[in-house]
Amino acid sequence: MTDTARTARAGVPERPTLDGIEETWARHWQEDGTYAFDRSKERSDVYAIDTPPPTVSGELHMGHVFSYTHTDTVARFQRMRGRTVFYPMGWDDNGLPTERRAQNVYGVRCDPALPYDPSWVPPAAPVNEAARKDPTSISRQNFIELCELLTVADEEVFEALWRRLGLSVDWSLTYTTIGWVARATSQRAFLRNLARGEAYQAEAPTLWDVGFATAVAQAELEDRERPGAYHRLRFTGPDGREVLIDTTRPELLPACVALVCHPDDERYADLVGASVRTPIFGVEVPVRAHPLADPAKGTGIAMVCTFGDLADVTWWRELQLDTRVVIGRDGRLLPEPPAGVPAEPYAALAGQTVNGARRTMVEMLADAGDLVGEPRPITHPVKFYEKGDRPLEIVSTRQWYLRNGGREPRLRAELLARGAELRWVPEHMKHRYDHWVGGLTGDWLVSRQRFFGVPVPVWYRLDDAGEPDWSQPLTPDEALLPIDPSSDAPAGFDEAQRGVPGGFIGDPDVLDTWATSSLTPQIVGGWETDPDLFARVFPMDLRPQGQEIIRTWLFASVVRSHLEHGLLPWRDAVLSGWILDPDRKKMSKSKGNVVTPMALLEQHGSDAVRYWAANGKPGMDLAFDPAQIKVGRRLATKLLNASRFALGLGAAGALRAPATEPLDTAMLAELSGVVATATSAFEGYDHTAALQATEAFFWRFCDDYIELVKERAYGTGPGADSARAALATALSVQLRLFAPVLPFVTEEVWSWWRYGSVHRSPWPTTYEVGRAVQGPGDPELLRLASDALSQVRRAKSERKLSMKAEVPLAEALGPAALLDQLTLIADDLRAAGRIAKLDLLPDRTPDLVIACAF
Numbered sequence: 001m002t003d004t005a006r007t008a009r010a011g012v013p014e015r016p017t018l019d020g021i022e023e024t025w026a027r028h029w030q031e032d033g034t035y036a037f038d039r040s041k042e043r044s045d046v047y048a049i050d051t052p053p054p055t056v057s058g059e060l061h062m063g064h065v066f067s068y069t070h071t072d073t074v075a076r077f078q079r080m081r082g083r084t085v086f087y088p089m090g091w092d093d094n095g096l097p098t099e100r101r102a103q104n105v106y107g108v109r110c111d112p113a114l115p116y117d118p119s120w121v122p123p124a125a126p127v128n129e130a131a132r133k134d135p136t137s138i139s140r141q142n143f144i145e146l147c148e149l150l151t152v153a154d155e156e157v158f159e160a161l162w163r164r165l166g167l168s169v170d171w172s173l174t175y176t177t178i179g180w181v182a183r184a185t186s187q188r189a190f191l192r193n194l195a196r197g198e199a200y201q202a203e204a205p206t207l208w209d210v211g212f213a214t215a216v217a218q219a220e221l222e223d224r225e226r227p228g229a230y231h232r233l234r235f236t237g238p239d240g241r242e243v244l245i246d247t248t249r250p251e252l253l254p255a256c257v258a259l260v261c262h263p264d265d266e267r268y269a270d271l272v273g274a275s276v277r278t279p280i281f282g283v284e285v286p287v288r289a290h291p292l293a294d295p296a297k298g299t300g301i302a303m304v305c306t307f308g309d310l311a312d313v314t315w316w317r318e319l320q321l322d323t324r325v326v327i328g329r330d331g332r333l334l335p336e337p338p339a340g341v342p343a344e345p346y347a348a349l350a351g352q353t354v355n356g357a358r359r360t361m362v363e364m365l366a367d368a369g370d371l372v373g374e375p376r377p378i379t380h381p382v383k384f385y386e387k388g389d390r391p392l393e394i395v396s397t398r399q400w401y402l403r404n405g406g407r408e409p410r411l412r413a414e415l416l417a418r419g420a421e422l423r424w425v426p427e428h429m430k431h432r433y434d435h436w437v438g439g440l441t442g443d444w445l446v447s448r449q450r451f452f453g454v455p456v457p458v459w460y461r462l463d464d465a466g467e468p469d470w471s472q473p474l475t476p477d478e479a480l481l482p483i484d485p486s487s488d489a490p491a492g493f494d495e496a497q498r499g500v501p502g503g504f505i506g507d508p509d510v511l512d513t514w515a516t517s518s519l520t521p522q523i524v525g526g527w528e529t530d531p532d533l534f535a536r537v538f539p540m541d542l543r544p545q546g547q548e549i550i551r552t553w554l555f556a557s558v559v560r561s562h563l564e565h566g567l568l569p570w571r572d573a574v575l576s577g578w579i580l581d582p583d584r585k586k587m588s589k590s591k592g593n594v595v596t597p598m599a600l601l602e603q604h605g606s607d608a609v610r611y612w613a614a615n616g617k618p619g620m621d622l623a624f625d626p627a628q629i630k631v632g633r634r635l636a637t638k639l640l641n642a643s644r645f646a647l648g649l650g651a652a653g654a655l656r657a658p659a660t661e662p663l664d665t666a667m668l669a670e671l672s673g674v675v676a677t678a679t680s681a682f683e684g685y686d687h688t689a690a691l692q693a694t695e696a697f698f699w700r701f702c703d704d705y706i707e708l709v710k711e712r713a714y715g716t717g718p719g720a721d722s723a724r725a726a727l728a729t730a731l732s733v734q735l736r737l738f739a740p741v742l743p744f745v746t747e748e749v750w751s752w753w754r755y756g757s758v759h760r761s762p763w764p765t766t767y768e769v770g771r772a773v774q775g776p777g778d779p780e781l782l783r784l785a786s787d788a789l790s791q792v793r794r795a796k797s798e799r800k801l802s803m804k805a806e807v808p809l810a811e812a813l814g815p816a817a818l819l820d821q822l823t824l825i826a827d828d829l830r831a832a833g834r835i836a837k838l839d840l841l842p843d844r845t846p847d848l849v850i851a852c853a854f
Contacts, residue, residue: 074685122146187455194473198402228382252327253365258285268287433555454515455506519560520557547576586621614688632742660722780821
């Protein structure tokens with residue numbers, strides 16, 4: 001239904017319960033189209049969210065619940081503010097995590113050389129460990145179909161959990177990053193980057209994950225502390241001079257192309273420009289000076305190998321050194337030595353793993369007397385692919401790159417300026433963006449040597465010798481996208497010409513998953529396929545995401561939008577904090593301290609879990625605390641029961657009547673302040689402050705105000721009418737204030753006495769609350785009444801009396817002006833405290849004191 005639709009009111013149940021309301025209301029919302037996007041609205045009436053597509057390669061955890069709940073509170077608030085909310089959901093289902101999951105679940109490996117077998121049937125999953133260690137080889141197309149089969153099943157599980165959590169997503173807007181639209185969008189953007197010279201191909205040193213057998217981009221790196229050892233090697237300089245080098249990679253000695261020292265290091269100044277000979281191999285290499293050399297590290301002079309680490313790449317490029325590659329893509333030393341390296345000593349290393357070659361090389365150096373002293377154990381940071389489990393190597397490969405400012409100061413400055421245009425929540429997160437962009441050392445490597453991804457949409461001509469012409473890639477017409485160059489032929493060729501001299505070959509690589517995910521606004525917004533929709537949602541209003549992917553998803557999205565559209569893809573970016581375990585350690589799968597949410601949702605209810613999540617502000621870490629979830633359950637239960645009680649007093653029939661009594665107008669005046677606070681907080685993406693203000697008022701409303709007025713509300717006459725009117729307005733407003741955080745219980749209560757959905761009802765305003773107040777309203781009067789009632793309760797508690805016990809006499813002491821205020825609510829105080837007689841004794845004490853005589 002729409003926000004103007006009407007449905008029958010359910011009436012107040014005799015025994016309200018939270019049990020089962022998630023299934024009931026999730027079904028109603030779906031059937032009624034409660035959260036459907038209205039694409040007839042103008043852009044000014046649209047609030048568009050670029051929702052993070054979670055990776056479909058495992059289980060959702062409490063970190064997902066935490067951050068996605070935050071986004072949902074924004075969507076619900078904006079919808080109630082009158083905006084039509086564009087709130088899609090995507091699934092990030094391509095890339096290495098999905099491939100690894102398919103391999104482990106089904107015990108298979110992809111072999112692109114195998115033909116497609118349409119009759120192949122996957123084994124029953126999951127397979128045992130033996131099948132994983134001896135995987136079945138299948139064709140690329142069979143493997144891709146298997147990945148698709150697995151992701152569909154995972155996506156169904158994920159969607160069920162999101163619906164249970166109450167995300168107000170328009171499920172008709174769901175997309176996948178491997179789907180037809182995403183592939184076409186990603187390939188279109190790449191081809192346009194290529195046409196403008198922003199995408200290019202190059203043979204260059206590449207960070208390489210041996211386990212995944214693919215290139216890795218700078219943004220996907222992480223340092224991990226690993227044990228190692230310094231080995232001191234003896235090089236021979238002019239006139240037999242001994243030159244000592246400390247290295248953790250002695251196996252790369254045959255790849256040595258130079259020694260490097262700092263320009264100001266006097267110890268080696270006379271060596272700069274000369275040559276030294278490597279141990280074991282006797283190869284002459286130059287000594288060069290470079291400011292990145294650290295005089296305090298090791299012996300102060302370093303061995304440059306092609307390639308041991310990123311410093312080697314920098315020195316190799318800037319000093320224009322030779323290239324001697326010894327490590328292949330399989331992580332083993334190549335079978336043949338590089339040019340200029342003698343074959344005899346190298347033969348002992350050929351074909352070995354890196355670790356095996358290291359042991360052999362150390363033995364050779366020791367036998368030759370060129371290992372000085374014993375290896376010195378150390379612990380040092382080693383580069384890993386963030387999803388890998390083996391140290392990265394650097395190999396020379398041909399890859400596709402996208403310009404991102406890493407090599408062009410002008411583009412870097414433009415992207416920093418884009419970051420300054422963006423509204424960051426919290427603001428300090430912008431420093432991470434600036435630090436990343438300012439520290440880039442190269443362009444974005446976007447090709448991957450994998451299978452389940454968006455294919456690089458180009459082919460290459462083969463010359464008469466069957467060699468590809470890399471310089472002139474063949475590209476498809478955009479109207480034909482998406483294409484797969486491994487099965488589609490380029491214009492002017494047919495399939496029979498594939499792989500033969502004079503014919504063509506397709507690019508075998510796929511695009512980095514971030515090269516697709518960086519286009520989520522374009523994918524879901526209908527870029528080039530639905531211009532009307534795109535004009536209504538782009539640029540989007542909000543990008544919610546994790547702080548750890550500022551360097552990948554956020555920055556990559558800014559790059560793509562800047563290059564294609566010349567503007568930011570969204571106006572605001574809200575960054576979530578970490579979820580910590582009870583010991584205040586970050587939750588992660590690798591640490592084994594992850595908590596999955598479904599059991600908690602079933603045990604405590606979705607609103608309770610959402611309450612816990614909403615207690616974490618953007619950018620702030622939050623500890624997982626089951627006790628806090630129980631507090632949320634208690635709050636939802638109290639909302640049910642207090643609402644039932646208020647409606648039982650006849651509040652439903654007094655909704656638009658005025659409140660006239662002083663205590664009633666005081667309560668509404670305070671509520672008006674809560675509305676202002678909550679509204680301002682939501683506008684600033686501070687759902688936590690909005691919840692805290694609303695919750696604090698709600699408990700005072702239940703514990704004090706309802707107790708103070710219920711006797712009057714049971715009666716008749718103007719006083720009773722005023723109480724019921726105030727209860728009705730307060731209940732209506734509070735249900736809407738709680739609705740973004742507690743969608744199920746608020747919808748349940750709303751259905752008892754109001755038409756339509758609370759989530760399509762207008763957000764409360766101070767004007768609306770003020771309209772229900774007849775005469776002045778002083779919030780201090782409610783606080784005064786609460787203070788007085790709490791003193792009466794304390795007196796009964798100290799005497800271990802029931803709260804229903806009569807108080808024969810109570811004396812109110814305090815400043816005269818304060819007691820004058822107390823007289824305005826004296827009748828309500830007597831009724832709530834069961835006080836037979838209340839005497840006012842002015843100017844006896846500086847503060848209010850209620851003395852009870854029993």
